[in-house]
Amino acid sequence: MIYKSRTESAELLMFKSLGVRMELPEKDKLHYLSLQKGYDGEVMFDTFTEKLQSECLILNDLLFKINNTVFQIDSLIITAAVIHFYEVKNFEGDFYYESDRLYTKSKTEINNPLTQLNRGVSLFRQLLQSLGINMKIDPSVVFINPAFTLYQTPLDKPFIFPTQLYRHLNGIDKTSAKLSTKHKQLAAQLVSLHCADSPYKQIPAYTFEGLRKGMLCFKCASISLAVVGHNCVCGECGYVEKVGEAVMRSVKEFRLLFPGVRISTRIIHEWCGGLLSRKRIKNVLEKNFKRVGVRQWTFFE
Numbered sequence: 001m002i003y004k005s006r007t008e009s010a011e012l013l014m015f016k017s018l019g020v021r022m023e024l025p026e027k028d029k030l031h032y033l034s035l036q037k038g039y040d041g042e043v044m045f046d047t048f049t050e051k052l053q054s055e056c057l058i059l060n061d062l063l064f065k066i067n068n069t070v071f072q073i074d075s076l077i078i079t080a081a082v083i084h085f086y087e088v089k090n091f092e093g094d095f096y097y098e099s100d101r102l103y104t105k106s107k108t109e110i111n112n113p114l115t116q117l118n119r120g121v122s123l124f125r126q127l128l129q130s131l132g133i134n135m136k137i138d139p140s141v142v143f144i145n146p147a148f149t150l151y152q153t154p155l156d157k158p159f160i161f162p163t164q165l166y167r168h169l170n171g172i173d174k175t176s177a178k179l180s181t182k183h184k185q186l187a188a189q190l191v192s193l194h195c196a197d198s199p200y201k202q203i204p205a206y207t208f209e210g211l212r213k214g215m216l217c218f219k220c221a222s223i224s225l226a227v228v229g230h231n232c233v234c235g236e237c238g239y240v241e242k243v244g245e246a247v248m249r250s251v252k253e254f255r256l257l258f259p260g261v262r263i264s265t266r267i268i269h270e271w272c273g274g275l276l277s278r279k280r281i282k283n284v285l286e287k288n289f290k291r292v293g294v295r296q297w298t299f300f301e
């Protein structure tokens, strides 16, 4: 059973918006690409774990802070006897393993995911200790991409390759022990300790003035929405969305990028690229927010 689901991080959502609204510097483009690829891999892993039938609690995408150290866990599966701990990697192509290091085929060394796994497991164990929980942790790095090959892999490494994932999860399904309230309490505690927003984001500098204005399509994220009656229609993919919903998505996007700025009809009108009259923008804001102040001082909370 999925106890905590995965959502796109604030950092990824910010990149999705900025990637359309400005020209990203090359290094940020690469970072965005790797965030997206990592997220896609994790979502792919979820499509496997969500099929588990046995009694277990699946917690995806957790971020904890312990002794001023922040660490992230891609997925946990709590079963009666053990907590499975997963680091998911969406590497693609041919790699090789040598003296505890990982290289691409062109001999470029990349971070060994085992280092990250060991750090995460050690911090997670400390977290469990602080909660007075003494359960066995079973850590693995999951290579989720079917087009990934790792040559010279030693047999004793906790790696799960795409060809082994089904068997691994099947093994979990065969353990039929019942969960107790202790397990459910632990899952609830972990979710309550989860920090929703990572303090470490690598976002390029941007200003309101410097960003392209307009509304992004819900489906394809292109910035070519046109207003037709009560709907917004995407010029790229043809997706149709109610005007109110499209405006509220744009407000949400604005708030993510400019958390300190007050929402007013004027600023959202401009943010949406002037596609809608101020009156329509105002109507949407009034329906969804509490109005504070009068006339030109009006803003929405």
Ligand SMILES: [Zn+2]
Binding pocket: 217, 218, 219, 220, 221, 222, 234, 235, 236, 237, 238, 239
């Ligand atoms: Zn579209």
